Amino acid sequence: MNSSDKTRRRILAAGLALGLLAAPASAADIESVHFLIPGGAGGGWDGTARGTGEALTKAGIVGTASYENMSGGGGGKAIAHLIETAKKQQGTLMVNSTPIVIRSLQKVFPQSFRDLTPVAGVIGDYAALVVNTDSPLQSFGELVTAYKADPRNVSIGGGSVAGGMDHIVAALIMKGAGAKPTAVKYVPYDAGGKAMAGLLSGEIKALSTGFGEAIDMAKQDQVRILCVTSKERLDAAPDVATCAEAGAKGVEFVNWRGFFGPPGLPEAKKAAYVAALERMYKTPEWETVRARNGWVDIFNPGDKFVSFLEGQEKEIGDLMRELGFL
Amino acid sequence: MLEGILTGLSTAASPINLLMVAVGCFVGTFIGMLPGLGPISAIALMIPITYGFDPATGLILMAGVYYGAIFGGSTSSILINAPGVAGTVATAFDGYPLARKGMAGKALAIAAYSSFSGGTIAAVFLLIAAPSLAVVSLAFQSTDYFALMVLGLTAVAAFAGRGNVVKALLMTVLGLMLSTVGTDQTQGVQRFTLGMIDLIDGVSFLLLAMATFALSEALMSVLRPKSDADRARELEAQKNLGSMKVDKEEIKEMVPVIGRSSVLGFFIGVLPGAGATIASFLAYGMEQRLAGPKKGALFGQGSVRGLAAPETANNAACSGSFVPLLTLGIPGSGTTAIMLGALISYGIQPGPRLFVDNPSVFWAVIISMYLGNVILLILNLPLIPYIARILAIPSPMLLGFILGGMMEENLRRALIINDDSWSFLWERPLTFSILLIAALTLIVPIIAPVVGRALAKRREAAGEGG
Numbered sequence: 001m002n003s004s005d006k007t008r009r010r011i012l013a014a015g016l017a018l019g020l021l022a023a024p025a026s027a028a029d030i031e032s033v034h035f036l037i038p039g040g041a042g043g044g045w046d047g048t049a050r051g052t053g054e055a056l057t058k059a060g061i062v063g064t065a066s067y068e069n070m071s072g073g074g075g076g077k078a079i080a081h082l083i084e085t086a087k088k089q090q091g092t093l094m095v096n097s098t099p100i101v102i103r104s105l106q107k108v109f110p111q112s113f114r115d116l117t118p119v120a121g122v123i124g125d126y127a128a129l130v131v132n133t134d135s136p137l138q139s140f141g142e143l144v145t146a147y148k149a150d151p152r153n154v155s156i157g158g159g160s161v162a163g164g165m166d167h168i169v170a171a172l173i174m175k176g177a178g179a180k181p182t183a184v185k186y187v188p189y190d191a192g193g194k195a196m197a198g199l200l201s202g203e204i205k206a207l208s209t210g211f212g213e214a215i216d217m218a219k220q221d222q223v224r225i226l227c228v229t230s231k232e233r234l235d236a237a238p239d240v241a242t243c244a245e246a247g248a249k250g251v252e253f254v255n256w257r258g259f260f261g262p263p264g265l266p267e268a269k270k271a272a273y274v275a276a277l278e279r280m281y282k283t284p285e286w287e288t289v290r291a292r293n294g295w296v297d298i299f300n301p302g303d304k305f306v307s308f309l310e311g312q313e314k315e316i317g318d319l320m321r322e323l324g325f326l
Numbered sequence: 327m328l329e330g331i332l333t334g335l336s337t338a339a340s341p342i343n344l345l346m347v348a349v350g351c352f353v354g355t356f357i358g359m360l361p362g363l364g365p366i367s368a369i370a371l372m373i374p375i376t377y378g379f380d381p382a383t384g385l386i387l388m389a390g391v392y393y394g395a396i397f398g399g400s401t402s403s404i405l406i407n408a409p410g411v412a413g414t415v416a417t418a419f420d421g422y423p424l425a426r427k428g429m430a431g432k433a434l435a436i437a438a439y440s441s442f443s444g445g446t447i448a449a450v451f452l453l454i455a456a457p458s459l460a461v462v463s464l465a466f467q468s469t470d471y472f473a474l475m476v477l478g479l480t481a482v483a484a485f486a487g488r489g490n491v492v493k494a495l496l497m498t499v500l501g502l503m504l505s506t507v508g509t510d511q512t513q514g515v516q517r518f519t520l521g522m523i524d525l526i527d528g529v530s531f532l533l534l535a536m537a538t539f540a541l542s543e544a545l546m547s548v549l550r551p552k553s554d555a556d557r558a559r560e561l562e563a564q565k566n567l568g569s570m571k572v573d574k575e576e577i578k579e580m581v582p583v584i585g586r587s588s589v590l591g592f593f594i595g596v597l598p599g600a601g602a603t604i605a606s607f608l609a610y611g612m613e614q615r616l617a618g619p620k621k622g623a624l625f626g627q628g629s630v631r632g633l634a635a636p637e638t639a640n641n642a643a644c645s646g647s648f649v650p651l652l653t654l655g656i657p658g659s660g661t662t663a664i665m666l667g668a669l670i671s672y673g674i675q676p677g678p679r680l681f682v683d684n685p686s687v688f689w690a691v692i693i694s695m696y697l698g699n700v701i702l703l704i705l706n707l708p709l710i711p712y713i714a715r716i717l718a719i720p721s722p723m724l725l726g727f728i729l730g731g732m733m734e735e736n737l738r739r740a741l742i743i744n745d746d747s748w749s750f751l752w753e754r755p756l757t758f759s760i761l762l763i764a765a766l767t768l769i770v771p772i773i774a775p776v777v778g779r780a781l782a783k784r785r786e787a788a789g790e791g792g
């Protein structure tokens with residue numbers, strides 16, 4: 001065994017000892033990426049980071065990828081960590097999603113996306129309003145009519161706290177339909193699955209949830225999707241109307257997931273990450289990961305991502321103020 | 327349906343699936359034993375391995391890890407009083423005292439037999455009734471969950487023991503108070519976090535359990551310093567595993583406990599959101615009640631019943647949680663949520679049609695549970711323990727803590743749904759019945775002796791008169 005072999009094995013061993021997942025280094029665009037995950041193993045953030053890392057390394061775009069789960073404070077712990085150790089984190093990408101906007105508005109943590117370097121939005125899921133298959137409310141129009149007659153009779157559940165994402169989406173839709181958004185009788189559950197159980201048990205009339213979750217249940221004829229918050233109808237459910245065409249004027253909402261670098265990340269480094277992610281979309285390795293998870297590609301790089309975040313923050317912030325949550 | 331079961335049987339019996347049951351059980355047992363690493367992390371670790379597997383094989387592996395972890399968690403509960411997983415916290419209440427008496431071997435054997443029976447009996451329920459049990463998972467609304475948690479709190483008497491009722495109640499209240507720390511699940515408001523980022527997600531149940539066990543040990547050693555000779559004798563007793571034989575008398579005691587706890591555990595498991603931990607506490611409380619005053623007083627001192635009940639119930643609940651997962655596509659816990667994600671990534675959507683559309687997956691997983699339980703029994707019986715140190719004090723605080731969060735959340739949700747009216751407490755039959763049972767559970771033991779005495783006096787008087 002020659003010495004370079006030995007060295008490589010040592011490096012590999014050291015990498016493994018540190019809990020890093022090492023992949024054979026080749027002529028990759030970026031040598032290595034460290035993914036910081038603000039939640040525990042098995043959650044949505046975790047899946048996004050590990051899936052992206054898998055596609056990037058297998059496609060040879062990134063040499064090695066490592067992962068670190070740092071849950072706590074609704075994601076605030078990881079954000080604080082990334083900012084505090086920014087100088088050492090040039091090779092780190094933190095995964096996050098729409099809640100970073102909402103929780104920073106709610107002051108769950110003092111920072112916002114502005115304290116980080118937004119790199120790109122990568123995937124997304126639209127929101128949907130669903131009812132039980134045997135619900136008397138067969139269409140979005142009927143739901144709105146019933147709601148306008150007496151909003152207290154149309155309880156809408158969701159998998160987040162009052163003032164959280166699912167509540168905001170429900171209020172947004174009602175506002176678009178010309179009804180009073182503040183009158184939504186929102187019933188919070190601590191997870192999407194429990195909220196779905198609540199809908200099926202009949203204790204709530206409708207559910208505000210992610211389209212991905214809703215379509216899986218709709219395929220089993222357990223729920224009916226009244227509308228989806230995409231701009232155009234989706235290939236996965238061509239019969240489901242968008243909320244805008246169903247009568248909620250101008251309503252569009254996407255729960256994005258994307259990546260952030262530490263504050264002060266050099267422009268060149270950011271551009272390299274953006275280019276790597278852009279290249280990733282066209283690889284079969286990404287297609288495997290994407291299809292496996294049922295994700296929707298929504299690429300939103302660099303400055304476009306920043307202005308998208310600003311727009312979302314304004315829209316959600318205005319609505320939260322109107323609802324009295326801020 | 328029979329055809330489906332046979333397809334499932336042949337799938338489960340294929341060499342690769344047999345191997346995966348064994349691997350899952352082994353990995354699960356090992357991870358479950360390590361305090362702090364629960365079934366969620368264990369299954370999350372398995373996910374990358376299962377890519378490229380057949381869906382049935384992947385799910386069989388993950389299910390094996392899940393019930394393996396619940397099985398393995400009891401070992402550290404019994405031997406070192408540091409529960410490996412939340413579902414085995416109640417196991418320490420009587421398992422550890424047994425170990426301290428030099429009967430660690432027996433305690434481990436009882437735990438293994440109970441887990442095996444609980445898991446197997448629940449698998450039988452699954453096989454017979456899984457498709458029709460979906461109704462049960464949906465019968466419970468927030469108000470009923472609230473009532474169920476109230477019923478659970480009445481188990482506090484199980485910890486009260488000889489005249490310690492006030493102490494036990496105080497500790498329960500402390501547990502309820504601790505359960506309010508963190509972000510509240512209804513409004514998202516931070517409560518009692520003292521501005522500390524680590525408290526935003528609340529206090530970890532497992533951490534609290536380990537901390538209170540260790541704390542009581544530390545206090546005991548300060549307050550009651552032991553002589554070296556005592557200490558040596560104690561160490562000797564614990565080093566000695568003791569016989570693993572369970573005698574006839576003990577088997578006689580265990581059998582009815584296992585029967586009842588399997589049913590209770592399975593039923594609690596079927597409800598989305600309740601789970602193994604709550605099942606184990608409820609079974610412990612129920613058995614203490616049923617044991618009568620004399621045997622009930624032994625709970626917490628190393629009672630065979632007190633060990634068998636939670637160990638049976640947690641494994642039965644673990645199997646029960648597959649009902650909402652497979653028949654409705656609803657994950658009742660973090661662990662089953664990860665499994666749901668994995669299933670969907672295989673292109674399989676669990677729901678009412680799963681056992682029709684994918685009979686091999688549905689039935690193979692259930693059948694693999696029988697095999698898994700046999701493997702776990704073989705694996706766990708000869709497991710050699712090494713150290714045991716701490717002193718167990720069953721903690722009503724833990725009961726208050728584990729039930730407090732869910733009790734509050736469901737009550738507040740019920741109030742929102744019912745426009746802040748409390749009438750659901752008596753208008754919904756299911757809620758009312760459960761609350762009634764809870765009230766009776768509390769009142770009967772207080773009233774019964776009084777009434778009994780009055781009756782005896784009367785009889786005496788009548789006897790004297792006649």
